[in-house]
Every structure is written in structure tokens, then in C-alpha cells.
Amino acid sequence: MSRPRIALTTGEPAGIGPELCAALAGRRFDARLVLIGDAGLIAERARVCGIDLALRPYDASRPDTEGADELEVLHVPLAAPAVAGRVDPANARYVLALLDRARDGCMRGEFAAMVTAPLHKGVINDAGIAFTGHTEYLADTTGTPQVVMMLAGRTGADARTTADGPWLRVALATTHLPLSAVPAAINRESLARTLRILDHDLRAHFGIARPHIVVAGLNPHAGEGGHMGREELDVIAPVLDALRADGLDLEGPLPADTLFVPRHLDGADAVLAMFHDQGLPVLKYATFGHGINITLGLPLIRTSVDHGTALDLAGTGRADTGSLIEAVDAAISMARARRTH
Numbered sequence: 378m379s380r381p382r383i384a385l386t387t388g389e390p391a392g393i394g395p396e397l398c399a400a401l402a403g404r405r406f407d408a409r410l411v412l413i414g415d416a417g418l419i420a421e422r423a424r425v426c427g428i429d430l431a432l433r434p435y436d437a438s439r440p441d442t443e444g445a446d447e448l449e450v451l452h453v454p455l456a457a458p459a460v461a462g463r464v465d466p467a468n469a470r471y472v473l474a475l476l477d478r479a480r481d482g483c484m485r486g487e488f489a490a491m492v493t494a495p496l497h498k499g500v501i502n503d504a505g506i507a508f509t510g511h512t513e514y515l516a517d518t519t520g521t522p523q524v525v526m527m528l529a530g531r532t533g534a535d536a537r538t539t540a541d542g543p544w545l546r547v548a549l550a551t552t553h554l555p556l557s558a559v560p561a562a563i564n565r566e567s568l569a570r571t572l573r574i575l576d577h578d579l580r581a582h583f584g585i586a587r588p589h590i591v592v593a594g595l596n597p598h599a600g601e602g603g604h605m606g607r608e609e610l611d612v613i614a615p616v617l618d619a620l621r622a623d624g625l626d627l628e629g630p631l632p633a634d635t636l637f638v639p640r641h642l643d644g645a646d647a648v649l650a651m652f653h654d655q656g657l658p659v660l661k662y663a664t665f666g667h668g669i670n671i672t673l674g675l676p677l678i679r680t681s682v683d684h685g686t687a688l689d690l691a692g693t694g695r696a697d698t699g700s701l702i703e704a705v706d707a708a709i710s711m712a713r714a715r716r717t718h
């Protein structure tokens with residue numbers, strides 16, 4: 378039986394990505410995992426973190442039915458030596474090259490999905506390359522006019538240990554932009570496209586027959602009837618009305634401060650927040666360490682971790698692998714679901 382071949386970009390070389398990827402060695406996944414990154418760097422981080430690692434060079438021609446659980450490495454050389462905890466703009470193009478290789482492999486069917494370890498947005502900009510995130514980069518470089526960032530995790534006291542508990546999924550109407558630019562970025566067209574992508578991908582990737590989506594307002598108290606902002610009246614509510622008429626199951630716009638409570642979440646398949654720090658603090662409070670990030674609307678499957686480069690932990694072996702393991706598991710199950718369909 379053929380196993381999905383999953384590309385895993387090892388991310389910012391000064392961050393925790395290389396060691397987290399190395400730490401997957403010895404775990405069983407029903408997939409072929411191909412780490413994309415500098416083989417020497419991954420081996421060195423494994424050594425300093427005390428991880429027992431055997432890396433096999435990636436052979437694209439090897440059938441996916443062969444082999445056991447060894448991690449494979451597709452070597453991409455660093456541009457400059459990497460020091461744990463110290464980012465270097467000289468390696469910015471290296472980080473992007475990892476993404477390019479994984480994306481191209483997904484687009485031509487070599488990989489069934491890509492999983493990304495964290496990168497550092499700031500150092501890529503310091504290198505003179507305008508960059509806001511994987512989400513926007515993959516949208517731009519695949520020619521996808523709009524994608525949706527969604528983070529998700531299981532909730533409940535034992536969610537982490539039992540992989541049980543209800544999912545909380547939080548999608549965003551806007552992603553990485555200054556807060557001052559958010560209102561102008563939310564218009565009827567972009568909001569309607571976001572909700573259609575979210576509805577479609579919840580059906581396609583997660584098998585939810587008719588997703589119930591709870592939509593937040595933008596302003597305090599959802600605008601207080603227009604007295605604290607008009608985006609709810611002028612943009613959000615009309616879009617929801619139009620999409621309800623098309624059969625989407627939408628609730629809102631609701632005041633964001635009281636949306637994340639059982640009364641609304643119990644029947645919800647996803648929440649759409651209007652901006653990054655309206656939705657993600659709640660999601661990360663509930664699931665940090667085992668949450669995942671999924672880019673919806675792309676012509677390929679991409680999942681990621683719920684955390685950043687954690688430069689303070691790089692090279693210590695103390696970074697938690699929970700989110701990366703969940704991201705790999707999610708990519709595998711999404712790849713299998715796509716194959717079935």
C-alpha cells in the first residue's frame with residue numbers, strides 16, 4: 378500500500394525548526410517524511426539536543442511502498458553557517474528555497490502535502506525581501522488570488538494526551554498586516570470569498586457536510602448598532618445575508634468578546650475572526666503546543682505549527698514537538714482524504 382510522501386521544510390536555521398524536525402526520528406507515521414533543509418545542520422542540531430538520528434538521503438525515484446520509518450533528507454545547502462538563536466539575513470534565501478522546493482514538489486505531484494517548520498519573517502525582510510508569511514508567500518507564488526489562514530486544535534483538559542476533545546477552528550478574514558490597515562482590507566468581495574473558501578474546505582478536507590460558521594464583528598460589541606463603527610452594518614451583515622441565501626450556515630456578526638463561549642462554540646465547526654489578534658490569542662490560549670495552522674484555498678495541502686522560531690530555545694532540545702507532530706498528522710489525513718475523493 379502506497380504511503381503519502383510528505384515534504385517537511387525545516388525553516389529558519391537559527392530557530393527550533395531543524396531540531397523539532399530531527400526529533401520526529403523514531404516516531405511512526407503512516408507516511409514517508411522528507412525533511413527539506415541542510416543535512417549537516419539537521420544532524421548537528423540533533424547531536425547537540427541529544428536526538429538519535431539516522432537520516433537517509435532522499436531518493437525521489439524510490440517507490441512509496443518501500444522502506445520503513447527512517448526520515449529522509451532532501452539536502453539544500455545553507456548560504457552561511459547557522460548559529461542557534463542568532464538569525465542571519467544571509468540565510469533568508471535559503472529559507473525561501475526550502476519553501477520553493479516543497480511547493481514545486483507538491484504542485485507536480487511529487488509530494489502529497491507540505492508541512493512547514495517556523496521561519497522568521499523579520500530576518501527575511503532584513504535581507505531586503507518583502508515577506509509577510511508562508512500563507513501569503515504560497516498564495517502569491519502559486520497564483521492563488523485569495524487563501525484563508527485557519528488555526529485549529531483540540532480543546533479540553535486531556536486534549537493533548539488523549540488526542541480527544543472537540544476541535545476549535547479559528548479562521549481569519551485578514552492575516553499579517555498592521556492593525557491600522559485592517560478595516561480597509563475587509564470589504565464585501567474579500568469577505569465573501571473568505572467565507573466561501575472556508576465553507577468549501579471544511580467540507581472537502583474535514584468531511585463536514587454543512588459547516589456551521591460563527592462570524593465575529595470587527596468593532597467592540599459588533600459596532601453597537603453603528604454607534605461604534607459601521608463595518609458590521611455596511612459590510613459583514615450584508616455578506617452573511619447574501620451567503621445564507623446561497624445555503625451557507627452562518628451565525629453573526631457576533632461581538633468577539635462573548636463569541637468564544639460554549640453557547641456559540643458547541644455547535645460551531647469554525648469561527649471566522651476579522652483579524653489576527655482577535656482570534657489567535659483565544660485559539661492559542663486553548664491549544665498552544667498541539668494546535669496547527671492550515672492554509673485553505675491553495676492548490677496544494679499545507680499545514681504548519683502553531684508557534685514561531687523560539688530563538689530563546691533553539692539548540693537546547695527543550696522545544697515541544699507537539700504541534701509539529703499534529704501538523705504532520707493533519708497533513709497525512711488531509712492527503713489521504715484528497716486521494717479518496
Ligand SMILES: NC(=O)c1ccc[n+]([C@@H]2O[C@H](COP(=O)([O-])OP(=O)(O)OC[C@H]3O[C@@H](n4cnc5c(N)ncnc54)[C@H](O)[C@@H]3O)[C@@H](O)[C@H]2O)c1
Nearest residue numbers: 494495496497498499681682684685686687689690696697
Ligand atoms: N509558522 C511560522 O512560521 C510562524 C508562526 C508563528 C510565528 N512565527 C515567527 O516566529 C518569530 C518569533 O515569533 P514569536 O516570538 O512571536 O513567537 P514564538 O512562538 O517563536 O515564541 C513565543 C513563546 O513561545 C515559546 N515557544 C514557541 N514555540 C515553542 C515550542 N515548540 N516549545 C516550547 N515553547 C515554545 C517561545 O520560547 C516563546 O517564549 C517571528 O518572526 C514570527 O513571525 C512563525
Ligand SMILES: N[C@H](C(=O)O)[C@H](O)COP(=O)(O)O
Nearest residue numbers: 510511512513670681683684
Ligand atoms: N499567524 C501565524 C501564527 O500566529 O501562528 C504565523 O505567523 C504563521 O503564519 P504563516 O503560516 O503565514 O507563516
